[in-house]
Amino acid sequence: MEHRVQNLIIGGGLAGCWAAQNLRTFDTESSTAIVCGEPHPPYDRPPISKNLLTNPDMTADDCYSKFDDYYPKNNIQLLMGQPVTSLDTGARSARLANGDTIAFAKALLATGARARPLSVPGSSRPGVWTLRTVDDGLGLREALAAANTVAICGAGFIGMEVAGGLAGRGKRVTVIEPSPAPWGRLAGAAIGGYLASLLSSNGIEALFGDEPAAFDGATENGAVTHVRTKGGKRIEAEVVLAAVGATLNLDLAVGAGLAKDGDDGVTVDQSLQTRVPGIFVAGDIALYPDQALQRTVRHEHFLNAKWQGQTAGANMAGQNQPFRRVPYFFSDLFDVHAALRGDPGYAAGAIVTGDLHGGEFTELRHSGDGTLVAGLVVSHDGDRMDAIADALERQIEQRVNIAARSAEIAAPGFDVVSLG
Secondary structure (H helix, E strand, O other), rough: OOOOOOOEEOOOOOOHHHHHHHHHHHOOOOOOOEEEOOOOOHHHHHHHHHHOOOOOOHHHHHHOOOOOOOOHOOOOEEEEOOOEEEOOOOOEEEHHHHHHHHOOEEEOOOOEEEEOOOOOOOOOOOEEOOOOOOHHHHHHHHHHOOOOOOEEOOHHHHHHHHHHHHHHHOOOEEEEEEOOOOOOOOOHHHHHHHHHHHHHHOOOOOOOOOOEEEEEOOOOOOOOEEEEEOOOOOEOOOOEEOOEEEEEHHHHHHHHOOOOOOOOEEEOOOOOOOOOOOEEOOOOOEEEEEEOOOOEEOOOHHHHHHHHHHHHHHHOOOOOOOOOOEEEEEEEOOOEEHHHHHHHOOOOOEEEEEOOOOOEEEEEEOOOOOOEEEEEEOOOOOHHHHHHHHHHHHHHHOOOOOOOHHHHHOOOOOOOHOOO
């Protein structure tokens, strides 16, 4: 069967949802379809690690980005459970897994990423999980209900959030992380040490500088019962979560000639359009020119997907808006809140200001020439965190030089909001 639409959105995540919404803001008439590979309408991922695992009353519907009637009311067709398997940008045609085709005038690729499994012996045992989709969350929650011991492989954002939530509900949690401290790719040594102390003070055992060697089991169905590490530890675990990052869903883009094998995303211009006119990209897979950082970057953050979806949708409707946003990520850990602005991946140095031991501080990261490129705020007060994060956004856009003011910034009582 052949379908025909003017606007085809490939990917049922947050970027696709917000693209459709903003497209409708500027174009109320054109036919639009969202193809969702999963059997769900677009949904938000943060609630999966923050709430779904620990709230038995929460359902998949609670994660959905829109109420069910939003799509028919706005003349947006949803095709669920049928991923796009091939895309011909010249013929403007997409083929679905069931053999149907969709002819389109403009398209958005928002295919996102999938959880990266651990390639160690026993990874396929019952009880070894990854966490990416809402169905992952529902299945893992059911497994956790009957478990007392949990091993979490990875101390990034997801691993830390899940560890905190489960420890607060009486589970015996062990975190295994190859880096010397949590958030190893994003936080400096000072913050890493603070986060490690949070784990310990909340009863969580952490093995840093170690990683799993095998998942073993002794039950009748072969389910995991413990983890052996490369450092020689044996960790009891009725449930294991592999939270070791994600793999980009680039197969469709590669097959369409928009990317090559081994690329770190799909290159787009400032309007999020590819080299093929009328073909846009948003979310995890978009490699875009960041005006504040003056680099081509890619981000796998919740708000990045939302913001890029909004821009792509507007531009599909002919608005020609540039995408200009300072990256923003947030997390809740035990009783503290954390927000990251900018991109610490380009940092050459760091300055910490505030009360590190009291959990009220900011780590400022700068490039080799001293320019502020990222700031990580930690606070018990969500409003205070938001105010500092907003100030950091302005300061990163202004390309404030902080290296020459390091002594002033590190002094007690320095107000980060006044930095710019």
